Amino acid sequence: MVSLPEQLERELSGRGLAIASIPGKGRGLVTTRRFFPGEVILCGEPYASTPNKILVGSNCDHCFTSSNLRKCSVCRVAWYCGSVCQKEEWKLHQLECRAISALTDDRKKMLTPTIRLMVRLILRRKLQNEKVIPSTGTDNYGLVDALESHISEVDDKQLVLYAQMANLVQLILPAIELDLKETAHIFSKFSCNAHTICDPELRPVGTGLFPAISTINHSCVPNAVLLFEGRTAYVRALQPLSNNTEVSISYIETAATTLKRHNDLKHYFFTCTCPRCIKGSEEDPLLEGYRCKDQNCDGFLLPDSGKKAYTCQKCSMCRDGEEVKKLSSEILLLSDKASSFVSSGNNNEAGSVYKIIEQLERKLYHSFSITLLHTRETLLKLYMELQDWRSALMYCRSTIPVYERVYPPFHPMVGLQFYTCGKLEWLLEYTEDALKSLTRAADVLRITHGTNSQFMKELFGKLEEARAEVSFRLSPGNEQIS
Numbered sequence: 001m002v003s004l005p006e007q008l009e010r011e012l013s014g015r016g017l018a019i020a021s022i023p024g025k026g027r028g029l030v031t032t033r034r035f036f037p038g039e040v041i042l043c044g045e046p047y048a049s050t051p052n053k054i055l056v057g058s059n060c061d062h063c064f065t066s067s068n069l070r071k072c073s074v075c076r077v078a079w080y081c082g083s084v085c086q087k088e089e090w091k092l093h094q095l096e097c098r099a100i101s102a103l104t105d106d107r108k109k110m111l112t113p114t115i116r117l118m119v120r121l122i123l124r125r126k127l128q129n130e131k132v133i134p135s136t137g138t139d140n141y142g143l144v145d146a147l148e149s150h151i152s153e154v155d156d157k158q159l160v161l162y163a164q165m166a167n168l169v170q171l172i173l174p175a176i177e178l179d180l181k182e183t184a185h186i187f188s189k190f191s192c193n194a195h196t197i198c199d200p201e202l203r204p205v206g207t208g209l210f211p212a213i214s215t216i217n218h219s220c221v222p223n224a225v226l227l228f229e230g231r232t233a234y235v236r237a238l239q240p241l242s243n244n245t246e247v248s249i250s251y252i253e254t255a256a257t258t259l260k261r262h263n264d265l266k267h268y269f270f271t272c273t274c275p276r277c278i279k280g281s282e283e284d285p286l287l288e289g290y291r292c293k294d295q296n297c298d299g300f301l302l303p304d305s306g307k308k309a310y311t312c313q314k315c316s317m318c319r320d321g322e323e324v325k326k327l328s329s330e331i332l333l334l335s336d337k338a339s340s341f342v343s344s345g346n347n348n349e350a351g352s353v354y355k356i357i358e359q360l361e362r363k364l365y366h367s368f369s370i371t372l373l374h375t376r377e378t379l380l381k382l383y384m385e386l387q388d389w390r391s392a393l394m395y396c397r398s399t400i401p402v403y404e405r406v407y408p409p410f411h412p413m414v415g416l417q418f419y420t421c422g423k424l425e426w427l428l429e430y431t432e433d434a435l436k437s438l439t440r441a442a443d444v445l446r447i448t449h450g451t452n453s454q455f456m457k458e459l460f461g462k463l464e465e466a467r468a469e470v471s472f473r474l475s476p477g478n479e480q481i482s
Ligand SMILES: [Zn+2]
Pocket: 060, 061, 062, 063, 064, 065, 080, 081, 082, 085
């Protein structure tokens, strides 16, 4: 492992942080002072980044906004929201633009986000080496160099793929002589270090390499959260952190069983040993499990050997394996039908089928089941698109108790779901409910998202509006209006 440049260590120590060796984990980021919930622990710009959609412009190359985009008229690959962002990127894009413009249309189609990230990384290194753009203690290639590649653990098939990708990058940048082996190693670094850049509603919009943030290890019960404003990354504390605490974020969706989480973590090359993973199986039957035959019992079931029957762990009532199997296959059949409606854009039909699926899943699964939760999330999305606000609200509300159970109290998903609820209630003129939901949303999101972004200002605006409306309705003489 290459040691991190001293300047970064100094920068971190100024923020109350240090790199330490964590038993069983290698390097990690620890606090050297206290942090309060919502406080920014670390923030920074990516060393290199790219929007995820390349040929169709979906985000500005520089600030990642999705509005008013215009493409670079020369290469037709880079998109900008205006001349300010275009100018900011010009020194780098100038070289990239020339390289991309020389490609045939077929080669242009091979520009995946990963390939483009590499092209931009190499160009940035070149420009910093030539001092065309400045490098600083926290913005220099040495930090990328110090990232772990886990190359010795990568399987042969993947190595071949990395070699092919390195060749493609060489074809795109013929003027720069690349060390192909080193380039393949950097691809491996991307796989375990690059971060998905998301918009405030956690929709993925791009990929970026943030070497300082890559020092933060994963936990399935993290004490911090990574979010983005534009392409700037912010890591905020989710709870009070005392001195000498390891900072952790989650690399994956945490509302999942231990098996699923470990599977999602595979390409990072470590086995999570967080408290949740060690406790493991306890919560899993609840997350993926079947419900008790007794409608009034909230126990979860565990299969007998051979899955001939499932026994409730609370009241010992048995559920027949055949009945469970029949219901499951019925749901599976309908799911195929529903997803074919979705892919053909028939949201109306898809909604009707998912509604039946949801009813069947309620009979089959425990109310905290992740499968049932995902169906309800799908229904919420479908009814939002159909602008059926009443149905959307019903499904949105049904997800909240599950969110509150599967996520920690200050998780962005919890805040965002309350926000969606509040917006729907406001639309439907359930003003008091809207005020409650927006208040809950603001309580969570001010910790996870901070208070300064446009996104948060909009939320605070809506909250004020709801508050004013409720107090108007409650003021003497206006009680009858609602
Ligand atoms: Zn922009």
